[in-house]
Amino acid sequence: MSTLEIHQIPVLHDNYLYLFKDPQSGNVGIVDPAVAEPVLEKLDELGWTLTHIINTHHHMDHTGANLELKEKTGCTIVGAEIDAARIPGIDIRVKDGDIYEFGAQKAHVFEVPGHTSGHIAYWFEESDALFCGDTLFALGCGRLFEGTPAQMWHSIGKFRNLPDQTKVYCAHEYTESNARFAVTVDPKNAALLSRFDEILEKRKHLIPTVPSTLGEEKATNPFMRADDPGLQAALGLSGADPVAVFAETRARKDSF
Structure with a gap:
């Protein structure tokens, strides 16, 4: 099977959008469009026609251009069933465990609450591509605006089970x-x-530091390693519940 062709579009101060195409069907998607103009410019440059918007969560820097792009292209908007009321223009509602078919490509859908209560992620297995929004960053994770440390640790655990070669297409350049x-x-x-x-x-x-790989994150991202003895020792929490270690790490980052 052919894989997705993916283009990264930097917008605003530090956001990344991802425009991608399934070569077999010709379907074209944009992940979390904050603003419309850079998306339309890239579509024009590539000669592509937008068919889908793929949303991970409701924040305006991820959904701000939903309605404008839908009006201009007639595209279909995909988002979380659990958070449908907050996804502008949503047409297709997906939930944890679903396999969303994007042309010839298939995306595994994960509900990953923590940053927001209705956050989801999409893993295109054949393309080794994880669109994780603000749940996981290169060397970081999202702030817990609507969830608990236990929820976020569980959510990140879903990513820890994916192959190391998976590319992490997160939504911000926060890596430094x-x-x-x-x-x-x-x-x-x-x-x-x-x-x-x-x-x-x-x-x-x-130079962008995104995407990284899950292998890199598993080895170096403290938010993926709350059960690692070395990290626990460095925090003075040897043998502690990983949720408590994660919570302490997140609290320190919040005040860093």
Whole structure:
């Protein structure tokens, strides 16, 4: 099977949108369109016609262009059944465990509450692509605006079960800030220290650090490693419940 052709579109201060096409059907989707103009410009540049909007959650920097793009292209809007009332223009409602068929491509749908109560993610297995919105970032995770540490740890656990080669198409370029925090709570992690240097070099030249891979995140992202003895020891929480370790890590990041 052919895989998705994916284009990253930077918008606003630090958002990333993802425009993608299924070569077999010609379907074209945009993930979490904050604003319309850059999407329309990229579509024109590529000669593509938008058929779908794929939303991960309701925040305006993820749904702000839903209605304008739908009006201009007639596209179909896909979002969480559990949060349908907050997804502008929603047409197709998906839930945890669904397989959403995007042309010839199939996306596994995960409900991943924590950042928001109705957050979802889409894993296109054949394309090794995870569109995770604001649940997981490169070396970070989303703030807990509507969920609990237990919910977010459980949500991130769903990603830990996916293959290491999966690319993490998160929605923001927060990596440098996340890295500066990560080394304060996991200072003896050699893989993290090496990655930190690489990130600083990339950002010095304004090179995107996204997507990363789940393998990188499992090895270096403190929010994916709350059950790791090394991280627990560094936090003074050896043997603690991973939820408590996650909560402490998140609290420290919130005040970093």
